[in-house]
Amino acid sequence: xxxxxxxxxxxxxxxxxxxxxxxxxxxxxxxxxxxxxxxxxxxxxxxxxxxxxxxxxxxxxxxxxxxxxxxxxxxxxxxxxxxxxxxxxxxxxxxxxxxxxxxxxxxxxxxxxxxxxxxxxxxxxxxxxxxxxxxxxxxxxxxxxxxxxxxxxxxxxxxxxxxxxxxxxxxxxxxxxxxxxxxxxxxxxxxxxxxxxxxxxxxxxxxxxxxxxxxxxxxxxxxxxxxxxxxxxxxxxxxxxxxxxxxxxxxxxxxxxxxxxxxxxxxxxxxxxxxxxxxxxxxxxxxxxxxxxxxxxxxxxxxxxxxxxxxxxxxxxxxx
Numbered sequence: 423x424x425x426x427x428x429x430x431x432x433x434x435x436x437x438x439x440x441x442x443x444x445x446x447x448x449x450x451x452x453x454x455x456x457x458x459x460x461x462x463x464x465x466x467x468x469x470x471x472x473x474x475x476x477x478x479x480x481x482x483x484x485x486x487x488x489x490x491x492x493x494x495x496x497x498x499x500x501x502x503x504x505x506x507x508x509x510x511x512x513x514x515x516x517x518x519x520x521x522x523x524x525x526x527x528x529x530x531x532x533x534x535x536x537x538x539x540x541x542x543x544x545x546x547x548x549x550x551x552x553x554x555x556x557x558x559x560x561x562x563x564x565x566x567x568x569x570x571x572x573x574x575x576x577x578x579x580x581x582x583x584x585x586x587x588x589x590x591x592x593x594x595x596x597x598x599x600x601x602x603x604x605x606x607x608x609x610x611x612x613x614x615x616x617x618x619x620x621x622x623x624x625x626x627x628x629x630x631x632x633x634x635x636x637x638x639x640x641x642x643x644x645x646x647x648x649x650x651x652x653x654x655x656x657x658x659x660x661x662x663x664x665x666x667x668x669x670x671x672x673x674x675x676x677x678x679x680x681x682x683x684x685x686x687x688x689x690x691x692x693x694x695x696x697x698x699x700x701x702x703x704x705x706x707x708x709x710x711x712x713x714x715x716x717x718x719x720x721x722x723x724x725x726x727x728x729x730x731x732x733x734x735x736x737x738x739x740x741x742x
Contacts (some may be wrong), residue, residue: 429472432457436465437474440485473497497695501705508667512625515664537651540642544649548629548637551651552579555631559583560665561592564624581614590616593668595624596685612675619672622685622708625664633658689716690736693729 429437439451446454452462466485469475473496475485539547552559584590594608598620612618627639636658638650652658685706692702699717703710717729726732 429468430465432461433465433468433472436462437469440469440475441487444485444487498692498697498701498705501692502701505705505707508671511667512664515625515660539649539651540646544647547651548649549579551629551631551635551637552583554635555583555588557632558589559591559629559631560662560669561590561629562624562626562661562665562668563592563594563598564627580611580616584611584615591665591669592616592618593624593665593672594618594620596620596622608675618675619669620675621668621672622706624668626661628661630658630661630665633662636661686716686720689713690720690733693717694733694736 435455436451436457439454440446443451443454448462448466449459451457452459455462466475470485474488476488537547580590590611592608608618629637631637634653634655636650636652636654638652638661640648640650642648685708688706689702692705697705699710699713703713706713720736721727721729721732724732724735726735
């Protein structure tokens with residue numbers, strides 16, 4: 423259950439033994455566990471680093487356990503701070519992109535380095551961008567599908583680009599892969615070498631080619647999807663950084679254990695730390711109602727009558 427604190431099963435065994443025998447030294451703990459002193463010393467450093475044990479200044483070599491509330495509050499503060507940094511990065515990217523779009527959209531009277539494309543020309547231009555890729559394509563697939571294919575290219579073009587050795591990574595929201603036809607298409611291309619991950623929310627609908635060219639999808643005033651094409655390293659770098667931030671937190675295609683999503687795993691870890699529904703909702707960036715609905719679904723799946731029992735069952739299944 424303490425994996426949420428970054429502790430291994432070996433660290434947890436050392437912790438449990440130290441709680442039972444607080445007067446023991448590392449060498450004595452090692453003998454009791456049948457481990458080496460180096461292994462126990464490494465776990466001791468991990469336990470101190472996690473903040474659940476502190477060195478006793480009055481008794482050299484001895485350790486004192488820290489109150490659980492203090493440990494949990496500190497860990498939750500770290501989680502919330504990391505989430506806040508990611509949200510801030512996404513917001514900065516949104517502001518930057520909005521400013522660039524305002525500068526590049528028709529109407530400023532100057533020569534525009536970008537193109538704003540609608541209708542059938544949109545697909546043709548997108549195919550041109552994908553076909554011209556030399557090393558990498560990354561795609562953020564937010565909202566409803568606006569074009570065909572994994573990256574938005576016409577059917578079959580993604581596969582041909584992959585066979586040329588171009589790396590393709592695509593990020594989808596979880597609910598986009600709820601449809602059977604989407605799942606089948608994505609799995610075929612993943613089999614050809616594309617990397618696909620899913621996450622709760624994707625902040626934009628965009629394609630970045632070779633970190634130099636960008637296709638950004640926006641809704642026009644009449645509701646029709648428009649594509650803004652920019653050949654700009656600054657914009658491409660901003661979107662690529664946003665993609666990497668989301669990618670690092672996303673879940674690889676086919677990775678869930680017994681269908682457990684990344685959000686469910688995060689929620690279980692937060693609950694294991696003693697987080698309230700309100701704290702979990704803030705950390706995950708969702709509503710309290712959403713958290714409670716997921717908790718109810720997890721209890722049903724684990725056939726548990728309480729959150730404590732659900733935590734035990736989740737640990738036994740290797741979900742924590």
